[in-house]
Amino acid sequence: MPELQAIELVVFDWDGTLMDSEGRIVASMQAAFTDMGRPPPPSAAVREVIGLGLEEAILRLPGVSSDQDLSEMIARYRHHFLVTNTIPTPLFEGAKALVEALHQRGQLLAVATGKSRKGLDQALDQTGLRPWFHATRCAEETASKPHPGMLHELMDELGVKPADTLMIGDTDYDLLMAQNAGVRALAVGYGTQPPTRLLEHKPLGCASSIALLSEWLLR
Structure with a gap:
């Protein structure tokens, strides 16, 4: 298991990390x-x-x-x-429970996504996850990944240092954004890109499921 001590802010990518879209x-x-x-x-x-x-x-x-x-x-x-389009876009099994558990533990939570603001707002409302996130950023509001802008703005808004921030995502764009912002990163291997590709960027670990990600974050 990766070492996850001293994490004040957890930033999630959306598509492929929390939602199967x-x-x-x-x-x-x-x-x-x-x-x-x-x-x-x-x-x-x-x-x-x-x-x-x-x-x-x-x-x-x-x-x-x-x-x-x-x-x-x-x-x-x-x-x-x-x-x-009517193709379903469910949350990955266990994703809602993980976000709620982190919030109840007092964890600062944010989203950094390539989605539009309208798309993210729709997803937050449809899934019921809006109350658990303290801040969100979309690519149309700042620079797109892998530029560190979204992470910089989230950390500034919430008053958190890079050393106390963790980025979680399913693409190398997420991991490179984390590197560019000077924050730690966890990859998830159940989304868009294969674990072998993600591990090339040396994240703390690569979770093969929400269950394993939950084990790492909630232990």
């Missing part, structure tokens, strides 16, 4: 490209950019040729993800 993200991105008359990107290509801010993610996929195309693609993606 990969299927809807992939389908919504492919639908947005189809709406624009572009060939939909392969599922693997979309999974590769999950975790980035929406603008940064779309620009890494082939088919966007102008600022107008980018704006329209963002609008189409959000329409599909937030309105028309």
Whole structure:
């Protein structure tokens, strides 16, 4: 088990860490490209950019040729993800109980995500997790991962030092953001990217399930 002493603030990524939303993200991105008359990107290509801010993610996929195309693609993606797509996006089993248990223990909790503010607010309300988080940041509000901006702003808002902060995520974007911000990181291997890739960035550990993550955080 990793050494997790002296953690004042735990920051969670959202998609792929707390919520199983990969299927809807992939389908919504492919639908947005189809709406624009572009060939939909392969599922693997979309999974590769999950975790980035929406603008940064779309620009890494082939088919966007102008600022107008980018704006329209963002609008189409959000329409599909937030309105028309019905693929379920459940929390991973045990995620809600973990967040609630950490909060009840007095842990400061935050979210740093590539989701839009509207998307995160919808998810927080639908899952009932909003009351347990002390602060949240979305990529559209500051720099996208792996830039450390989201973590810097969260730590400033909550008055916590990097040495007392832990970032938890399922992509190398999360782990690199943590490195860039000077904070410790835990990876989860049940999300978007495989554990072998995550371990290359030397996190404190890589949890294969919410149950193991809970064991590490609540012991």
